């Protein structure tokens with residue numbers, strides 16, 4: 076054996092060492108072999124699903140461990156009327172700046188991409204900061220169609236607080252994760268025994284935010300990062316908690332997540348936003364699940380600046396295939412993309428019917444591209460799904 | 463959209479930093495971090511904003527966490543080879 080060598084920081088940050096991956100796989104196998112029957116855990120983060128799919132982690136899991144993708148894709152849970160508002164404004168002649176993932180999400184009548192093809196000015200941005208740059212270079216109204224969870228809302232808040240020009244405003248479709256975890260935990264069909272919480276959201280909120288949840292629902296939560304080893308180590312931890320019947324929060328992402336989180340970011344977030352109740356597409360009406368601008372920041376709120384008359388505009392909307400979309404059931408953990416009759420047929424990444432097929436974080440898109448499975452039809456039956 | 467990529471800070475200019483993501487350099491806003499960032503630090507970046515400075519000690523902490531977890535699994539389930547497997551990458555290059 077050669078002498079001990081300290082890995083370079085870049086290697087350390089990758090956390091993909093295949094030997095450790097195998098070690099964790101065995102640890103999971105042993106833990107799960109010890110358990111009676113299947114266990115199901117849910118993650119609430121599109122980036123987790125991407126990692127799981129990209130690195131083929133499901134194939135490493137013991138057959139009785141089901142990892143379900145919950146409502147963790149912000150694009151997928153953006154409600155149809157929110158897309159409609161953006162399309163409506165684009166058609167009124169404002170410049171809409173939004174993330175690439177939102178571009179092709181179907182609205183009731185059309186997507187932003189379709190509006191653009193008909194002449195609307197829709198710009199795809201990577202950072203909310205770019206929307207501000209666009210506004211600085213034009214006299215026209217620029218609306219940031221802001222989607223994403225609290226992590227992204229922090230960036231939107233920073234932009235609003237940085238003194239944007241007068242022609243800049245925000246159409247907020249931001250969502251707040253903790254309340255939807257409650258909803259999913261209470262759904263009678265989902266039998267989730269543990270949650271993997273998303274590392275970056277927790278970077279902002281801190282891991283203590285989940286303590287109340289654990290108390291109330293008696294389900295353990297493990298905060299997980301996004302590298303294969305982050306996810307596998309978190310799963311080992313979560314299965315261990317379930318096995319021992321321990322109901323608590325464990326932070327498996329200590330290099331980024333602290334008990335209290337990023338206080339500066341929290342200050343920016345809650346200075347600008349407040350929670351409001353609203354619908355998460357396909358999931359449910361989520362009390363306090365939406366982030367909306369506080370009245371103090373009406374000057375930056377597109378909903379206050381423009382009159383958005385959706386009901387008139389949508390009066391003669393033809394029915395779309397969207398009604399058959401199962402995204403909601405998939406995100407609630409009671410169906411998989413394979414249960415959808417449209418999957419891979421009418422609904423593909425080129426011709427998406429539901430948001431889950433559009434977003435690179437959506438379950439249908441990820442399963443379409445990488446192929447995916449939980450544990451096949453038997454697994455779904457055990458979970459109460461209609462296989 | 464929800465990328466949590468760590469990058470290395472190359473240059474800091476007031477509220478903007480130039481950050482290297484494995485060879486690709488991008489400007490990153492610093493409004494959202496909660497401690498001062500200097501060149502050489504690693505930062506976690508989300509939609510163009512740094513949300514966390516990652517201290518080198520905490521990278522160590524994660525590695526230690528893996529070790530501890532596997533050690534616990536070993537004690538519980540006598541998975542001795544798991545422990546030896548986890549050690550070997552440190553000892554060989």
Ligand code: SF4
Pocket residue numbers: 399400401402405412415416417418419422423427428429430431432433439
């Ligand atoms: S395949 Fe398409 S229509 Fe079916 S659930 Fe997925 S996104 Fe919805």
